[in-house]
Amino acid sequence: MSEEPAASRARRDIASRQRRTHGRLLTLVVVFPALLVIAGAIGAVPLGPRELWGLISGAPDVPDVIRSVFWDIRVPRVVLAALVGGSLALAGAGVQGLFRNPLADPGIIGVSAGAAVGAVGCFVFGWQGLLGGWVLPLMAFAGGLASVLLLRLFNTGFEGGGTARLILAGIALNAMLGSVLGFALVSASDNALRSMTFWTLGSCAGAGWPQNVVLLAVLVPGAVLLGRNARALDALQLGEAQAAHLGVAVHRVRREVIIACALLVGAATALAGIIGFIGLVAPHMARLLLGGLHRHVLGGAFLMGGSLLVLADLGARTLVAPAELAVGIITAAVGGPFFLWLLKRPSTRVSL
Amino acid sequence: MTAPVPLLTAEKVVLTRDGRRILDGVSLGVVPGRLLAVIGPNGAGKSSLSSVLSGWWQPDAGEVFLHGRAMADYSAEARARLCSVMRQESARPDGLTVLEAVEIGRLSHGAGEGEAAEIAWEMLVRMGLEELAARDCGRLSGGEWQRVAFARSVAQIWNAGTPGVLLLDEPVSCLDPAHQHRLLGEASALARAGHAVLAILHDLNLTADYADDVALLGGGRLRVCGPVREIMQPEILSDIYSCTVEVLDDPGRGLRALLSRPGR
Numbered sequence: 249m250s251e252e253p254a255a256s257r258a259r260r261d262i263a264s265r266q267r268r269t270h271g272r273l274l275t276l277v278v279v280f281p282a283l284l285v286i287a288g289a290i291g292a293v294p295l296g297p298r299e300l301w302g303l304i305s306g307a308p309d310v311p312d313v314i315r316s317v318f319w320d321i322r323v324p325r326v327v328l329a330a331l332v333g334g335s336l337a338l339a340g341a342g343v344q345g346l347f348r349n350p351l352a353d354p355g356i357i358g359v360s361a362g363a364a365v366g367a368v369g370c371f372v373f374g375w376q377g378l379l380g381g382w383v384l385p386l387m388a389f390a391g392g393l394a395s396v397l398l399l400r401l402f403n404t405g406f407e408g409g410g411t412a413r414l415i416l417a418g419i420a421l422n423a424m425l426g427s428v429l430g431f432a433l434v435s436a437s438d439n440a441l442r443s444m445t446f447w448t449l450g451s452c453a454g455a456g457w458p459q460n461v462v463l464l465a466v467l468v469p470g471a472v473l474l475g476r477n478a479r480a481l482d483a484l485q486l487g488e489a490q491a492a493h494l495g496v497a498v499h500r501v502r503r504e505v506i507i508a509c510a511l512l513v514g515a516a517t518a519l520a521g522i523i524g525f526i527g528l529v530a531p532h533m534a535r536l537l538l539g540g541l542h543r544h545v546l547g548g549a550f551l552m553g554g555s556l557l558v559l560a561d562l563g564a565r566t567l568v569a570p571a572e573l574a575v576g577i578i579t580a581a582v583g584g585p586f587f588l589w590l591l592k593r594p595s596t597r598v599s600l
Numbered sequence: 601m602t603a604p605v606p607l608l609t610a611e612k613v614v615l616t617r618d619g620r621r622i623l624d625g626v627s628l629g630v631v632p633g634r635l636l637a638v639i640g641p642n643g644a645g646k647s648s649l650s651s652v653l654s655g656w657w658q659p660d661a662g663e664v665f666l667h668g669r670a671m672a673d674y675s676a677e678a679r680a681r682l683c684s685v686m687r688q689e690s691a692r693p694d695g696l697t698v699l700e701a702v703e704i705g706r707l708s709h710g711a712g713e714g715e716a717a718e719i720a721w722e723m724l725v726r727m728g729l730e731e732l733a734a735r736d737c738g739r740l741s742g743g744e745w746q747r748v749a750f751a752r753s754v755a756q757i758w759n760a761g762t763p764g765v766l767l768l769d770e771p772v773s774c775l776d777p778a779h780q781h782r783l784l785g786e787a788s789a790l791a792r793a794g795h796a797v798l799a800i801l802h803d804l805n806l807t808a809d810y811a812d813d814v815a816l817l818g819g820g821r822l823r824v825c826g827p828v829r830e831i832m833q834p835e836i837l838s839d840i841y842s843c844t845v846e847v848l849d850d851p852g853r854g855l856r857a858l859l860s861r862p863g864r
């Protein structure tokens with residue numbers, strides 16, 4: 249069949265759009281590990297390319313101190329930042345897709361506030377040092393999951409009430425947890441208050457290999473659960489009823505996406521405190537760069553969120569060295585203006 | 601000749617919402633090879649009937665059967681392979697291209713991406729939408745989006761092996777007259793090809809042009825149902841719409857409905 253010129257132009261447009269998307273994804277895939285290495289090189293003991301190569305290739309002539317600084321302190325921290333950023337961004341992409349709302353933050357389902365209550369409870373009772381410091385993340389994680397279960401209770405299951413009710417219930421839940429949090433902060437001792445405040449602003453300073461292994465153990469199933477629903481999330485953009493007509497088991501998808509997001513945000517928050525903005529901005533950037541298909545949005549958001557938090561954490565540990573900034577301060581201070589700039593560009597279209 | 605067995609049947613369907621009866625004992629069959637137009641005033645329950653027929657809503661009484669099996673026994677995916685629905689309203693998938701949006705129609709078939717893209721392109725060509733293929737769905741006009749939604753619905757039952765059911769809820773409400781004819785022409789061609797098509801319509805002349813059968817819904821009840829010529833009667837139509845409808849049988853143009861301004 250001979251096609252009109254306009255049709256062949258459309259075919260060309262589509263092909264070039266696909267090439268562009270794949271090119272950008274590839275760029276992200278390359279930039280991500282490169283950033284990890286660069287961030288690993290920067291710090292109180294700066295490392296040159298030769299030393300870096302020696303460390304990575306396992307050359308024997310590297311001093312033990314450097315080796316230890318790099319492998320025991322810096323790399324675990326950079327990796328934690330990458331995994332936390334990636335988890336938050338993945339969860340953000342998940343809830344934004346599920347709620348068909350670009351304003352949705354992964355915190356909307358109450359996980360981060362619940363985790364905060366768990367963590368703050370830990371400080372109030374002075375348990376943060378118990379079990380080698382693992383009581384704090386455990387309680388935070390439990391708090392996050394408990395709040396999502398509470399949401400489910402309010403809402404007669406994630407399936408019953410529909411998406412709008414879920415969002416509103418989440419807002420109410422966040423407000424209630426916020427008041428518990430506020431009460432704990434007001435009644436806390438000065439010392440506990442400092443730790444609490446620092447925790448609620450987020451930090452990757454508690455990084456170590458065990459933390460990374462734990463986070464990865466939660467991240468992998470969470471990411472798989474989201475990834476297998478990528479196509480369903482595409483269809484959900486047409487509305488829940490239309491998605492069901494297209495063959496999406498809407499209830500199952502909603503349950504799985506919320507569980508995945510709760511796991512991702514719960515684990516990330518448990519290990520690094522509350523870090524705002526990454527979960528909101530990274531999926532947006534992924535959509536702007538890669539288009540709306542969720543298999544691209546999810547992958548892109550992970551890489552973008554990981555990269556962003558690695559950079560922010562780099563700032564947190566170097567800007568006021570030898571002191572540390574809370575990384576949440578940086579994500580908000582840099583992410584905010586950047587996001588505004590993104591919104592201001594004429595080619596950026598946002599609809600609610 | 602025996603009448604063909606309907607692919608989709610509603611049996612004495614009752615639907616209650618907020619204590620009101622929205623559907624009150626509606627029985628109906630959608631037959632392969634024919635286009636059934638469902639007409640009736642605003643709020644008659646047409647969209648609700650479509651929601652029940654498609655399995656999105658459970659009826660409070662009565663049952664719906666698809667290919668002889670109770671609707672509730674199907675998984676969403678198995679149902680979607682046999683029955684495609686174009687809702688009266690659907691959200692725009694911002695950031696997806698028109699081609700990607702039509703490809704979603706193949707979701708339940710689980711085929712490779714390449715095949716989905718091929719079928720989607722074929723649908724765009726059929727609907728004269730190929731020029732829009734690379735455009736963002738968020739930036740289409742209302743009518744363009746409606747045609748894209750139709751193309752997606754057709755892609756869903758394309759080449760499925762068995763005759764499918766196509767439920768179209770006011771598929772031409774945003775279209776210019778030429779595209780109204782083009783879309784309903786395609787819908788009627790799908791019926792000719794053996795699919796069972798139901799279209800909710802408001803325009804009586806389009807109904808006369810494209811419907812094989814007409815079901816008239818009023819106040820949640822099925823008033824009459826039958827071949828188009830039996831239903832397109834001035835008394836029946838004037839009564840259901842509470843305004844004066846004349847029906848002309850023009851030898852060249854077929855049945856034409858003429859509506860007078862109320863009060864004349």
Ligand SMILES: Nc1ncnc2c1ncn2[C@@H]1O[C@H](COP(=O)(O)OP(=O)(O)O)[C@@H](O)[C@H]1O
Nearest residue numbers: 617618622640641642643644645646647648649
């Ligand atoms: N989700 C709902 N809840 C309660 N009432 C509804 C709902 N959807 C539709 N209705 C009511 O049911 C009646 C039929 O609606 P509908 O089927 O959409 O009519 P139409 O024939 O115009 O498509 C209307 O009176 C409408 O107000």
Ligand SMILES: [Mg+2]
Nearest residue numbers: 646647648688
């Ligand atoms: Mg309607």
